[in-house]
Amino acid sequence: MQxxxxxxxxxxxxxxxxxxxxxxxxxxxxxxxxxxxxxRAIIGPNGAGKSSMLNVINGFYHPxxxxxxxxxxxxxxxxxxxxxxxxxxxxxxxxxxxxxxSTLDNIMTGRLLKMRRGLFLQALxxxxxxxxxxxxxxxxxxxxxxxxxxxxxxxxxxxxxxxxQKRVELGRALAAEPTLLLLDEPMAGMNVEEKEDMCxxxxxxxxxxxxxxxxxxxxxxxxxxxxxxxxxxxxxRKIADGAPDAVRQDRRVIDAYLGVSH
Amino acid sequence: xxxREAGQFKTSYAADQAVLPIRQDRIAMAAVLLFAxxxxxxxxxxxxxxxxxxxxxxxxxxALGLNILTGYAGLLSLGxxxxxxxxxxxxxxxxxxxxxxxxxxxxxxxxxxxxxGAVFGLPSLRIKGFYLIVTTxxxxxxxxxxxxxxxxxxxxxxSGVISAPPMIAFGxxxxxxxxxxxxxxAIVTLMTLAAKxxxxxxxxxxxxxxxxxxxxxxxxxxxxxxxxxxxFAVSSxxxxxxxxxxxxxxxxxxxxxxxxxxxxxxxxxxxxxxxxGSILGSFLGAGFIVLLPILINNTAxxxxxxxxxxxxxxxxxxxxxxxxxxxxxxxxxxxxxxxQIGKEKLRLWPFPH
Amino acid sequence: MDLLFFSxxxxxxxxxxxxxxxxxxxxxLIFKASGVFNFAQGSMVLFAALTFVSLVExxxxxxxxxxxxxxxxAITLVAMMAVALGTERFVLRPLVxxxxxxxxxxxxxxxxxxxxxAQAVWGNDVHRLEIGISDRxxxxxxxxxxAKPMPAEAPKAAPGAEPAKPAPEAEKTEGDLxxxxxxxxxxxxxxxxxxxxxxxxxxxxxxxxxxxxxxxASFFNYTRTGRALRAVADDHEAALAVGIPLQFVWSVxxxxxxLVALVAGLLWGSRLGVQFSLSLIVLKALxxxxxxxFTSITGAIVGGLxxxxxxxxxxxxxxxxxxxxxxxxxPYAVATVFLLFRPQGLFGEKIIExx
Numbered sequence: 001m002q003x004x005x006x007x008x009x010x011x012x013x014x015x016x017x018x019x020x021x022x023x024x025x026x027x028x029x030x031x032x033x034x035x036x037x038x039x040r041a042i043i044g045p046n047g048a049g050k051s052s053m054l055n056v057i058n059g060f061y062h063p064x065x066x067x068x069x070x071x072x073x074x075x076x077x078x079x080x081x082x083x084x085x086x087x088x089x090x091x092x093x094x095x096x097x098x099x100x101x102s103t104l105d106n107i108m109t110g111r112l113l114k115m116r117r118g119l120f121l122q123a124l125x126x127x128x129x130x131x132x133x134x135x136x137x138x139x140x141x142x143x144x145x146x147x148x149x150x151x152x153x154x155x156x157x158x159x160x161x162x163x164x165q166k167r168v169e170l171g172r173a174l175a176a177e178p179t180l181l182l183l184d185e186p187m188a189g190m191n192v193e194e195k196e197d198m199c200x201x202x203x204x205x206x207x208x209x210x211x212x213x214x215x216x217x218x219x220x221x222x223x224x225x226x227x228x229x230x231x232x233x234x235x236x237r238k239i240a241d242g243a244p245d246a247v248r249q250d251r252r253v254i255d256a257y258l259g260v261s262h
Numbered sequence: 263x264x265x266r267e268a269g270q271f272k273t274s275y276a277a278d279q280a281v282l283p284i285r286q287d288r289i290a291m292a293a294v295l296l297f298a299x300x301x302x303x304x305x306x307x308x309x310x311x312x313x314x315x316x317x318x319x320x321x322x323x324x325a326l327g328l329n330i331l332t333g334y335a336g337l338l339s340l341g342x343x344x345x346x347x348x349x350x351x352x353x354x355x356x357x358x359x360x361x362x363x364x365x366x367x368x369x370x371x372x373x374x375x376x377x378x379g380a381v382f383g384l385p386s387l388r389i390k391g392f393y394l395i396v397t398t399x400x401x402x403x404x405x406x407x408x409x410x411x412x413x414x415x416x417x418x419x420x421s422g423v424i425s426a427p428p429m430i431a432f433g434x435x436x437x438x439x440x441x442x443x444x445x446x447x448a449i450v451t452l453m454t455l456a457a458k459x460x461x462x463x464x465x466x467x468x469x470x471x472x473x474x475x476x477x478x479x480x481x482x483x484x485x486x487x488x489x490x491x492x493x494f495a496v497s498s499x500x501x502x503x504x505x506x507x508x509x510x511x512x513x514x515x516x517x518x519x520x521x522x523x524x525x526x527x528x529x530x531x532x533x534x535x536x537x538x539g540s541i542l543g544s545f546l547g548a549g550f551i552v553l554l555p556i557l558i559n560n561t562a563x564x565x566x567x568x569x570x571x572x573x574x575x576x577x578x579x580x581x582x583x584x585x586x587x588x589x590x591x592x593x594x595x596x597x598x599x600x601x602q603i604g605k606e607k608l609r610l611w612p613f614p615h
Numbered sequence: 616m617d618l619l620f621f622s623x624x625x626x627x628x629x630x631x632x633x634x635x636x637x638x639x640x641x642x643x644l645i646f647k648a649s650g651v652f653n654f655a656q657g658s659m660v661l662f663a664a665l666t667f668v669s670l671v672e673x674x675x676x677x678x679x680x681x682x683x684x685x686x687x688x689a690i691t692l693v694a695m696m697a698v699a700l701g702t703e704r705f706v707l708r709p710l711v712x713x714x715x716x717x718x719x720x721x722x723x724x725x726x727x728x729x730x731x732x733a734q735a736v737w738g739n740d741v742h743r744l745e746i747g748i749s750d751r752x753x754x755x756x757x758x759x760x761x762a763k764p765m766p767a768e769a770p771k772a773a774p775g776a777e778p779a780k781p782a783p784e785a786e787k788t789e790g791d792l793x794x795x796x797x798x799x800x801x802x803x804x805x806x807x808x809x810x811x812x813x814x815x816x817x818x819x820x821x822x823x824x825x826x827x828x829x830x831x832a833s834f835f836n837y838t839r840t841g842r843a844l845r846a847v848a849d850d851h852e853a854a855l856a857v858g859i860p861l862q863f864v865w866s867v868x869x870x871x872x873x874l875v876a877l878v879a880g881l882l883w884g885s886r887l888g889v890q891f892s893l894s895l896i897v898l899k900a901l902x903x904x905x906x907x908x909f910t911s912i913t914g915a916i917v918g919g920l921x922x923x924x925x926x927x928x929x930x931x932x933x934x935x936x937x938x939x940x941x942x943x944x945x946p947y948a949v950a951t952v953f954l955l956f957r958p959q960g961l962f963g964e965k966i967i968e969x970x
Binding site: 338385388389391392393395396397399400403404406407410411412523527530531534573575576577578579580582583584585586587590591594 | 652705706709710713716717719720721723724725726727728729730731732734735898901902905937938940941943944947948950951954955958
């Protein structure tokens with residue numbers, strides 16, 4: 001797959017992560033890395049721990065064991081706003097948009113970390129606060145153009161169809177100008193055209209901005225076409241990790257999906 | 263026909279983001295303000311100014327404060343009466359003990375209330391949703407107890423009822439109903455504009471994000487501590503100033519009943535009926551609750567005779583309770599939403615769709 | 616520290632805590648079944664008490680008679696069930712899918728509606744409520760023969776019977792009570808007399824609560840309807856899928872809570888007199904629920920006991936340091952501490968958030 005930027009050095013390294021809660025062992029001793037500018041897929045049967053892995057990277061879940069090394073800094077667990085501040089953004093399996101707000105406002109929330117003007121200035125909407133609003137509005141409009149959602153700018157997201165909501169959520173993640181983008185089943189519930197659009201967006205984001213992308217996806221066709229490397233999880237364990245073709249033919253992966261007991 | 267946006271193109275983000283982007287809205291707002299500032303003082307009699315308009319404005323400010331906390335930030339609170347009390351007593355003590363003029367003691371009282379609010383808002387970091395009521399109730403009862411027990415706050419007045427000192431600024435005393443009305447109006451206008459700017463800016467979006475899905479809000483990097491503390495602080499500032507205005511410009515005195523738990527419920531009702539998460543809604547709700555008893559009283563003769571005070575209170579309770587249930591079932595977003603729907607219909611009028 | 620005095624305070628607190636538990640029970644029932652915090656429980660309690668008292672007044676015109684008591688009770692019970700079922704049908708059902716805060720606010724509105732109606736119909740005055748249990752102190756220790764027999768000067772204070780039996784009201788005179796109290800004070804503390812004086816009424820209330828709890832617990836755990844209730848509480852949709860008649864279950868729950876409200880109303884009404892502030896009891900129930908857990912009947916009882924006891928203890932021991940009357944906010948402070956460190960209460964279910 002032709003890339004404008006070659007895959008770089010290791011951006012995030014996850015080492016021997018184990019996670020359990022409420023009696024469920026979600027992850028056991030998982031280790032892998034993510035390289036700059038690459039598109040990495042995480043696949044596996046339902047309940048394999050894929051979303052949990054993303055939640056650990058994000059800082060929403062705290063693993064009982066293991067470390068996370070991001071941009072050279074190693075730590076036992078992330079905190080959500082730390083992760084966000086350092087340039088990690090994500091979308092969710094079940095769409096975590098702010099239902100009471102419009103598309104525009106939702107994407108604007110992605111810019112919140114970059115908005116610096118204080119309380120008093122905002123209240124008076126004077127000079128600096130006003131300029132800042134407009135500056136970020138311009139940035140958000142670029143994303144809206146990119147994702148082709150101009151017509152639904154002012155619509156409250158609760159009223160949008162599923163496919164569009166997913167796009168808005170992607171927009172919100174992009175608004176933060178992330179270094180690492182985590183996408184949790186971005187194409188779930190979409191038809192063929194919507195999937196093609198989403199694939200195009202993902203490739204464009206990676207191409208234009210060099211954003212490293214990790215995506216959880218069930219559609220094998222998409223995974224094979226898009227990704228540089230694939231990580232396979234099953235019952236919280238890593239069972240394969242490599243180029244898409246190699247993984248596809250791996251005996252263990254086939255067994256996991258077909259449900260052969262092991 | 264009249265309420266059409268046709269021909270109004272926004273050519274800049276600034277124009278699109280203005281407080282009132284539609285020209286007809288701007289005209290309407292200008293008209294309302296002109297009427298309020300110029301016409302009302304001339305035509306309204308003392309009863310209206312003293313007993314209806316000023317309380318309406320003060321209640322609107324209080325409802326605005328609670329709306330910021332509950333409607334925009336989604337933090338349910340029954341502590342509003344307590345914070346109003348803090349504002350009132352702070353203002354009183356600042357005025358009596360330090361002799362400050364009102365344009366100093368009002369904002370200071372607000373700041374003190376903001377501080378108290380932020381402190382009592384700390385539990386909101388761990389406690390979510392409906393359970394927050396408990397901590398805000400704790401705040402209310404504690405504050406009520408404090409002002410009752412510690413005579414320093416009331417300047418050792420034996421009866422516990424404090425009377426407000428006159429409001430003087432630049433040598434002019436605000437004593438007449440007209441001047442008090444205009445002063446209240448000015449303060450409320452200013453604070454409403456500030457609130458509007460806050461909620462449509464970054465802070466407002468932060469609050470609404472917390473309200474809608476705090477998990478996602480945290481993940482996009484919002485600092486919960488700061489955002490929630492600010493919500494409590496700003497809300498309590500508004501409530502504090504409202505409390506001070508209530509004591510000084512409306513009643514002229516503060517007694518135990520002024521800020522009891524029923525007041526907190528009353529303000530919550532205003533916010534629910536008027537519309538959660540709406541600046542306009544705060545005003546509509548306040549207006550509704552101020553005018554309802556008058557309406558009942560005046561229509562009583564139609565049903566035969568004046569209404570006994572008790573019955574009036576009971577009727578009010580029944581109507582409020584019934585209306586709240588009605589609104590929540592039919593239109594949970596309150597009067598403000600009905601207003602919005604009305605405007606949308608107006609855009610199409612006289613065409614049906 | 617005076618141990619017996621301490622025990623007296625604690626027991627007094629526990630018994631008043633039982634009264635709180637009774638009110639909390641009504642909440643737990645509703646919360647268990649529909650996840651709603653029924654703010655209107657307080658006004659339902661008031662409504663029950665007011666209806667009963669007014670019926671007694673109008674039917675009996677003063678003459679005490681057992682028949683009137685039971686007739687009024689029966690009518691009130693029917694009225695309570697009607698109110699409860701009406702609430703379920705007209706307020707809760709239309710709001711079935713709304714977030715909890717909306718439901719809570721609806722019950723808040725309902726509270727005002729019921730309160731206003733009750734007072735509009737029956738009047739705003741305070742009424743005395745007699746249910747035949749006197750407030751006469753009972754010497755608990757002596758009754759259990761733990762202490763030496765009481766000296767002859769205070770014979771009236773020692774009924775020597777089982778504490779929970781309701782004594783016939785008629786022969787008690789005002790004089791008795793005064794004398795007992797005076798003697799107790801004169802003698803220093805009841806301790807000197809060799810006994811621990813506890814109000815007979817409080818003991819009766821405790822007994823009633825115990826009966827109710829046992830009944831409800833058995834109902835929930837051992838009957839088919841009880842099982843259905845628990846299923847509904849866990850997951851509405853799953854319960855529907857399995858064929859449980861949701862509406863029927865909810866009606867049962869609300870009707871039961873009406874019954875509980877009635878019992879609580881009668882007991883509280885006798886204790887405080889029937890007046891509008893009865894509905895403020897609801898606010899006291901909140902700390903009880905938080906300490907005990909919103910979803911547990913045991914929790915309601917234990918929570919009530921804890922709040923009652925700590926409230927009295929705080930008032931007696933910490934109160935004087937701060938000027939007294941701290942029982943207004945102390946339970947809320949306790950509740951806040953619980954919310955911070957153990958939000959599900961002592962017996963509630965732990966909530967795990969998943970993304």
